[in-house]
Amino acid sequence: MCQLLGMNCNVPTDIVFSFTGFATRGGQTDHHSDGWGIAFFEGSGVRHFVDYQAAIASPVAELIRRCPIKSKNVIAHIRKATQGQVALENCHPFVRELWGRYWVFAHNGDLKEFAPRLNGPYRPVGNTDSELAFCYLLQQLRQRFGDSAPSQAELTAALRELTSEIAAHGTFNMMLSDGSALFTHCSTNLYYIVRQFPFAEAHLSDEDVSVDFSQVTTPQDRVAVIVTEPLTTNEVWTKFGEGELIVFVDGQPV
Amino acid sequence: MCQLLGMNCNVPTDIVFSFTGFATRGGQTDHHSDGWGIAFFEGSGVRHFVDYQAAIASPVAELIRRCPIKSKNVIAHIRKATQGQVALENCHPFVRELWGRYWVFAHNGDLKEFAPRLNGPYRPVGNTDSELAFCYLLQQLRQRFGDSAPSQAELTAALRELTSEIAAHGTFNMMLSDGSALFTHCSTNLYYIVRQFPFAEAHLSDEDVSVDFSQVTTPQDRVAVIVTEPLTTNEVWTKFGEGELIVFVDGQPV
Numbered sequence: 001m002c003q004l005l006g007m008n009c010n011v012p013t014d015i016v017f018s019f020t021g022f023a024t025r026g027g028q029t030d031h032h033s034d035g036w037g038i039a040f041f042e043g044s045g046v047r048h049f050v051d052y053q054a055a056i057a058s059p060v061a062e063l064i065r066r067c068p069i070k071s072k073n074v075i076a077h078i079r080k081a082t083q084g085q086v087a088l089e090n091c092h093p094f095v096r097e098l099w100g101r102y103w104v105f106a107h108n109g110d111l112k113e114f115a116p117r118l119n120g121p122y123r124p125v126g127n128t129d130s131e132l133a134f135c136y137l138l139q140q141l142r143q144r145f146g147d148s149a150p151s152q153a154e155l156t157a158a159l160r161e162l163t164s165e166i167a168a169h170g171t172f173n174m175m176l177s178d179g180s181a182l183f184t185h186c187s188t189n190l191y192y193i194v195r196q197f198p199f200a201e202a203h204l205s206d207e208d209v210s211v212d213f214s215q216v217t218t219p220q221d222r223v224a225v226i227v228t229e230p231l232t233t234n235e236v237w238t239k240f241g242e243g244e245l246i247v248f249v250d251g252q253p254v
Numbered sequence: 255m256c257q258l259l260g261m262n263c264n265v266p267t268d269i270v271f272s273f274t275g276f277a278t279r280g281g282q283t284d285h286h287s288d289g290w291g292i293a294f295f296e297g298s299g300v301r302h303f304v305d306y307q308a309a310i311a312s313p314v315a316e317l318i319r320r321c322p323i324k325s326k327n328v329i330a331h332i333r334k335a336t337q338g339q340v341a342l343e344n345c346h347p348f349v350r351e352l353w354g355r356y357w358v359f360a361h362n363g364d365l366k367e368f369a370p371r372l373n374g375p376y377r378p379v380g381n382t383d384s385e386l387a388f389c390y391l392l393q394q395l396r397q398r399f400g401d402s403a404p405s406q407a408e409l410t411a412a413l414r415e416l417t418s419e420i421a422a423h424g425t426f427n428m429m430l431s432d433g434s435a436l437f438t439h440c441s442t443n444l445y446y447i448v449r450q451f452p453f454a455e456a457h458l459s460d461e462d463v464s465v466d467f468s469q470v471t472t473p474q475d476r477v478a479v480i481v482t483e484p485l486t487t488n489e490v491w492t493k494f495g496e497g498e499l500i501v502f503v504d505g506q507p508v
Contacts (some may be wrong), residue, residue, distance in 0.1 A: 041341055045341060045380070047304065057323045066313075088297060089298045100378060102379055125351060
């Protein structure tokens, strides 16, 4: 099984603390060593890093730990190959453009007998069920709403239907963002936490690292972190329900 | 004016030497300091790095100089903003997917009164004339060839028409790759060199750095480097003709 990490905030925030614990799972405290990737929205642009080396050994992961990139929406993924070989084109997250915005997607789980007909402009480059699901999602959104982006409420309703349709084929824990919101769907394992004033100290479960968020935040900051397994030992994480879709905007579920 | 650098090879090759001289132009020997970017094909996957810091100061550029990435097709760009503000979404190269392949594009020059109607699935995320031209190119290719990729000869003929149509609006020095070939079009400034056996020493014009390629190659290697201004002082670069489109495959023009 792969691991997913998402972050959604009301002000651009760096993900160094969470990524430090998360990246350790790519080859050190866990066996997800078939590549990894991370995408940061910055305005409407995206910084996208993928690597098929284990996250623990990757020079790009090292760069991200050393050079904090501030973002309001981040999606990261560590891969344990189940479908599709170990190759750059199979590393999540995937990026495509729809309605003049970039969309970033990552998936945890396996889909069986999932072979939707792709008759639109989105085609997988690699051979994972995940990228296929992403292309199908975007195709269906474009088919439903045409050339103009719908409201967030309409989009959420459509994604609720589409994720549930895909999840009928297996496990579909997924994260999707267009830079304005983070859409998350849980089949089996997804947890979130909202950190806000008054901020406290957090201690990573994967590494002996703590951070006192009150020292690095302002009282207005709000950060939601969503992950397949809780990252810290001393905070209370909320587990998603099976089949639940939660949309995060400005650091909190809406 | 921006600067473009492309590389096309018959075996995966690192671009450290050329990139070292090229990146120096982003803020040190030249004034192209409004961002930069580089994309490497690896198989059908792409590593894509963009930054709106000057290339000379960017930690990502430093990573690329220190950690050689081997690729058969590379496109790099250093930006001097003429249209579109300094922002991540306006940094070249741009990446989109067509026919289940990634396409990478970068442009040098300005287009005037260029406002094609986009009625297909490709929309600019930023506000440069360059990304608009890229979206238009892909839309027209998809309109012409439908859902299946044409042969390279058909593709080349189509690109010859389309680039000439766009170039009528101004300066359109550009590089485009789908990972199998590097398509280059010159309006004003583009030069190339093919390095092959017997390899010799080359000396950068922007930095006091030399490399003896005979020490780092095999006799079978062949590398084409394409650039808006020659990178070395002791080699003979071939200047493109005005309006010329050259396709590079396996390290040589076809």
